Amino acid sequence: MSEIAISHAPAHVRHGSNIGQPLTRRDGILKVTGAARYAADNHPPGMLYAVLATSTIARGRVTFLDVAAAKAHPGVVEVMTPAHKPPLALDPDAKTNPFVFRLDLLQNDRVRYANQSIAVVIAETLEAATEGAALLSPRYETEPARVGLEDAESFVPPAVGIGNPAVVRRGDVEAGLTAASRRIEATYETAPQYHNAIEPHAIVAAWDGERLSIDTPSQGLIMAQGRIAGLFGVSPNNIHIRSPFLGGGFGSKGLVSGPQILGIMAAKLVGRPVKLVLRREQMYGPVGHRAPTRQTLRLGADGSGALTAIDHHTKTSSSTFDDFFEPASDSSHTLYASPAIATSHEAVRLDTGTPLFMRAPGEATGSIALESAIDEMAQACGMDPLAFRLKNYADVEPISGKPFSSKALRECYAQGAERFGWPRRPLAPRQMRDEAGLLVGWGMGTATFPALMFQAQARAILGADGRGVMEIGAHDMGQGAATALAQIAADGLGLDLDEVEFRYGSSDLPDGGIAGGSGHTATAGMAIHSAGANVIAKLADLATGNERSPLYGAGNAGVVARDGRLFRRDDESRSESYGEILARAGLATIEARGASAGDPAARSSYAMHAHGAVFAEVKVDPELGQIRATRLIGAFAAGRVINPRLVRSQYFGGMIWGASFALHERAIMDSRSGRLMNPNLGEYHVPVNADVPSLEAILVEEHDPHVNALGIKGVGEIAVTGTAGAVANAVWHATGIRVRQFPITLDRLI
């Protein structure tokens, strides 16, 4: 049976022309004209405005809220507090699985971090709700806040990331270090960071009896639907979430957040539709962040520059009430060959919101430390940083010993280095100046990110009118899913892209999985590919089994789907249009579903990662210490590229995030109050246009026969890794000063 299935499947392989095309975004016109409706742009009739009141302390209790003053304000309709709120079917502090995070839903008067929701004011206008929230004038019983990595007792977390072991060892690191002729030990610190999507989390919620209609940005529609269903004790089928556009996610919209649920509770309390949008400063607490890390790396190398040991230890933090531990040390598992590797994590619990996935969670933090340490070791060995990396190139995954499913990293190094002019780099630091006398430095870093796949489903429909529909609850948060997945759909259906309606971004469609872990194109794409193959197979059966079809009897030879027709594979003069086949069968449409998931056999046999090499130039003012990243070139190999225009944009975005990691982003905690001192876009620095250097991304060809049938890895996060370290190493090369606290600021260079 399996043999028949295998021989049958390739008979219907279609050679589409959409995949690989650098098409512009299909939602482009909507986005440049302002017609794209994001969540907060919805105004159902009778809608009220809800505004959060959030805590100004980090730890303690709310002892008083002036509800009367708020209610007395004209336009205020209701004030939702722990004492006055609709009941929930589930304890928000219940943890039923690792993907369920505890939420602050006014379950009591406790404050566990600054900016926690403590009340919601609902009013006829936004202005009245905002004023009402201010009038609550909360009083607190305050306890000392713990917000630094030294402020609490550390422990070894049960797992890091999602289910990764906190401690991993292969080989004898101490023996490797002892045997080494050169050793380095260095400690690097990374700052807390906040996603800061320009679209604040927003929700418009409307109840109709037991039915709930929601507009809210989501990177995981079906998970959000399930979470909301559990909290309100209603069937998921009664909940419809629309998320056609996300104004950026970066991980912060992967799980439904507390404030979004509060918007739904507010709508329930007042019996009218409610819109709740976070204020910018309220996004620094309840919607996740990247936790700070302190990472110590110990490396050993022999006389030839070959690594003998890598020991990577991370100290990080989670909240006092939930578990997410930035898996930074895991970066050392895959990149550099070493007979001994040990990675470990410890953590403290702090009075902050729970940290969560932020673009390359663990990979980005780990990468800047590892790439800095590798640079330091290359220097200790007197070797060029690229030569050192090539000397320690991993031909199999170091931690597992598995072969790579594909790895075009050598090509990335070669193409990036040539384009950048790397061979002209002087080995010693502080050797180059530009015409204005600024110090110039060149650094590099290796990029890597796992090629993940989750589970998804799709439904394909072909119509007698010759058009196709592909349905999947996929998410376009800017990465371009609406375009790239439609390209896969068109090829899967054997149709021109203009003949395909691609439906996505709604919870009433088949589960598109989550848009995270750089796995969405592979996961949703494979579900689409499979649904396309299945509907074409059904159509082919109709034709090849009917003696009036020119394709009759072609079952063994197989057919090819192209341009809305099925062709006999061994005789393309015999063909029939989809419309003709369906009309003869008396069908208006034919449909099939498809599903995707990683292949467990392939995944147990191969290590699957995308790779890249990033080269950076920085200029530093020798007197003022001012640093500018002036040139970034990244070469990335991530399997099959569906749309090079969009992939290049993803790489650019990731590279700028990497430069920002090295030079800009830092949330600064006030250790006395436990509050952030810079919770706004003026003082929490994200790159602006003028910060952005000359950028180049090279798309290195890579064919991967194992990751999935389409050969797709993922491109959303990899470019953050590698880049951050490359910029940091360039700062060293410019100045001769090794800064190990990130972001690197000018005060450390003068």
Place this chain on the structure above:
Amino acid sequence: MTLSISLTVNGVARKVELDDPRVTLLDLIRERLDLTGTKKGCDRGQCGACTVLVGGRRINSCLALALSYDGADVLTIEGVAKGDALHPLQAAFIDHDGFQCGFCTPGQIMSAIGLIQEGQAGDDPERIREGMSGNLCRCSAYAGITNAVLDVQRELIERDRRNVA
């Protein structure tokens, strides 16, 4: 207390009864006129997502009290295209992939129109980057944004040259 202001939005004269003096121009446009293309990213003039043109000049509409704009001529992203014909900057943003999520895009485009009208940046990429730095793009589509503005600016320079000749 009801306050009445008149303003022109995208070429249409609007008389607005305001029941509240605290309404910003941004919230007026979005919540009361339902022109939701203009976005709120920070509500304190730091991100530029709310950029509109008033009398041809770009402003952060979140920092503008609506009542102060009695008689103003406001252009929002919804008024930029002429029917189905995109403004050259809108087309250039698509061609250069000058956006990803699209949330900051209306503000970027309004800012770019303002920048070109100011006539200060010319076709110097560095000055364009500076002049566009009040508009944050967290997806970091900055290279595409700069190239889109540069393209349109160069077309205009070329057109002016032809007109002179």
